[in-house]
Amino acid sequence: MQIVVLVKPVPDPAAGGERLGADGRLDRAATPAVVNANDEYALEAALKLVEAHGGEVTIVSMAPSNGPETMRKALAMGAHRGIHVTDDALAGSDHVSTARVLAAALKDLEYDLVLAGADTSDGLAGVVPAGVAALLRLPYLSYAAKIEPDTDAGRVRVRRISPTGYDVLEAPMPALVVCTQALGEPRYPSLKGIMAARSKEIAAKALSDIGVDAASVGGAVATTKVLGSTAPPPRAATRVVREPPDVAAREVVEFLAQRRIV
């Protein structure tokens, strides 16, 4: 089966250097980029599926010109090739533009499944995959804890996490599935994988290559704008309790009572 995974390079949250630029947009040059953590679960799920059913995994990233540096990490995990959608006009893209561009990039590809992460650590909105599915009129199966394709029948079953347990969803393929951590721990790239990734193809696509009018997307037509930002007020100094357990426990409960929590 053919699987496409949407992979977003994001500022490394562990590096802690994220900041806004003067234009109120995320300064993507300020911090080293990594593969968005939730996208790694999607990629891991895709790799397991092609190991079980045969086929190949293509990653698609919409990213600035340095995108391939991060995409190589996904290729080192085992994805077969990458498509890097990059265009100066895409700077400052909002969710609407991002969904449109990813949908346009997918139009020329053949796939049984598109997998995406539940949200990205830089934006956190978790809305783009549903937008891509709606634009392409793909069956949309979200918050997957398990993905079971039936390649003979051309259908896929997904366990969708629900507030009380899970729902079993079923749809014909091609379909778009949103992945969660419950699918399993992403693998570490092997040395062999890292070496192999160097020679894997990353095809660069400009907006004109995927049939998108540069004037219809990007910062110039953004639907939202940042008016300002503030650092949250710092927390008061931490009260440190180093008493025996019973005394410490009493202090905790008194503290909670003062704050009217208990």
Place this chain on the structure above:
Amino acid sequence: MAGLWVIGEVTADGGLARISTEVATLARTLAKAADQDVTGIVVAADPKAAAAELATYLPRVLALTEPAAADHAWAMIAADRIAGVLEPDAKEFIFVGAGPDGRDVAGALSALTGWGILANTTAAAWADGGPTIDMSVFGGKLTTTSAFTDATGIVTVRPNVVTAEPAASAGSVEDVKPVGDLKQPVVSVVERVAEATAAAPIEEARIIVAGGRGVGGPDGFKLVEEIAEALGGAVGATRAAVDAGWIPYAQQIGQTGKIVKPQLYLALGISGAIQHKVGMQTAETVVAVNRDPDAPIAEFADLVVIGDLFEVGPALLTELRARPGSG
């Protein structure tokens, strides 16, 4: 017609999701400040009960009966139908919860309408003919205030941003029939499985007691659960505890789990790595129990007990249970 819309989400038993009561309260407050209309919409196979409940918060609610929602995934159907109800040239803003269903419906509706999204609202105001939305970014290091560039938009709202309050008088419910076929493909729900162990949902909990690697195993989580019960709270966990199989993924807080904003976050055996911190640091009060005085959580907790969780925890239980009115 200009105005605000609230999408009512429906629970498995046909009632209104708690998040929708909060979203409705927020939107009603904004609408009043802005002198705008506010309308609720519930899309379901049987929207009656949820629509009636939503109408206790809003002056007018549309109950759209969509039979396909009975045994098909809800969000795409709801987006499809709501897009059909909106007037093409309307100046409108749509409010919905920022949970899984809310995100799904917001993303799909945005693609169908071309309207922008401001996500994960932690506070909202009204200025220049539209909402201004605060959201916490970069793991809580910054709060941004944003607006739409157009007179339309979709807003997703985090749980616990406002306290749900019914309106002074209940509003009207109007039945709406769906017009035309659904344009989006539907996804069958083959089975809905309720897990016996399903715990209280952490996103909406007022108090969360969470365990990390320091809890040591599933047995250790029994202590976490007992303390949560004594406090009337829900149980949360770090990724390490989830990966170890001690507790289900649904309870995970952090970068690849849930983001929560409870009144109290009691962290037991949690070091407070950045990936976990981003999920809980907007909690009003953070109390931690940890053996390591240098653990990162000691830097952002309001109170930290340096000690062994398996000594402090039982003592805490004793204290909590001894309080007047408890258990």
